[in-house]
Amino acid sequence: MPLEGRHLGFRYSGGPWVLRNIDISVERGEIVGLAGPSGRGKSTLARMLAGYEQPHEGTVRLDGQALPESGYHPVQLVFQHPEKAVNPRLSMRRILNEGWEPDRAFRTSLGIAEEWLSRYPNELSGGELQRFCVARALGPDTRYLIADEMTTMLDAITQAQIWSAVIGIARERQLGVLVISHERRLLDRLCDRMIEL
Numbered sequence: 454m455p456l457e458g459r460h461l462g463f464r465y466s467g468g469p470w471v472l473r474n475i476d477i478s479v480e481r482g483e484i485v486g487l488a489g490p491s492g493r494g495k496s497t498l499a500r501m502l503a504g505y506e507q508p509h510e511g512t513v514r515l516d517g518q519a520l521p522e523s524g525y526h527p528v529q530l531v532f533q534h535p536e537k538a539v540n541p542r543l544s545m546r547r548i549l550n551e552g553w554e555p556d557r558a559f560r561t562s563l564g565i566a567e568e569w570l571s572r573y574p575n576e577l578s579g580g581e582l583q584r585f586c587v588a589r590a591l592g593p594d595t596r597y598l599i600a601d602e603m604t605t606m607l608d609a610i611t612q613a614q615i616w617s618a619v620i621g622i623a624r625e626r627q628l629g630v631l632v633i634s635h636e637r638r639l640l641d642r643l644c645d646r647m648i649e650l
């Protein structure tokens with residue numbers, strides 16, 4: 454059963470409609486690209502699908518049910534700015550273990566060095582920090598990953614390393630992945646199909 458948005462509409466605090474009558478569906482095990490011009494509403498759609506925003510029209514369903522309001526969220530969103538997604542006062546070990554406890558092999562697969570665990574977010578580069586955010590999002594109860602410009606600020610080698618690990622995990626666990634990017638080549642390389650917004 455898919456992650457599905459039907460007839461979605463959204464506006465920011467009384468402003469114009471940002472999205473209207475949007476239908477989108479991602480199946481388990483599918484890697485789907487979402488492209489569209491800047492400002493079209495891709496991030497807004499991503500936040501609705503992950504339960505961060507409530508649609509003003511339409512519904513989001515996971516396996517035919519409303520998204521859960523508490524507990525571990527089966528739809529995880531990783532966005533472009535890892536520094537905005539972590540508590541600066543927590544060590545990286547605590548941040549990593551917020552939702553689940555990835556073992557050493559899992560950490561290594563995402564290129565997380567053991568000595569980074571005792572550091573704080575401001576003691577890591579953006580790319581190093583993003584590896585933690587990706588690992589944190591891939592707990593055993595994750596069913597869908599929404600990657601909103603997840604590797605945009607990273608160099609090509611780091612980007613390839615992270616995506617290779619994520620796609621491997623997604624294929625193994627039959628996760629659905631929605632990849633939002635302005636980089637056509639990345640989308641063409643990763644995705645089973647494309648949606649244009």
Ligand SMILES: Nc1ncnc2c1ncn2[C@@H]1O[C@H](COP(=O)(O)OP(=O)(O)OP(=O)(O)O)[C@@H](O)[C@H]1O
Nearest residue numbers: 465466468471489490491492493494495496497498
């Ligand atoms: N918090 C907000 N308050 C008001 N308007 C917003 C807010 N966030 C986004 N918008 C507006 O909503 C529209 C869609 O923004 P969104 O970030 O979803 O687009 P996007 O397709 O992801 O853009 P980009 O490709 O540039 O990241 C834009 O016109 C933006 O200005």
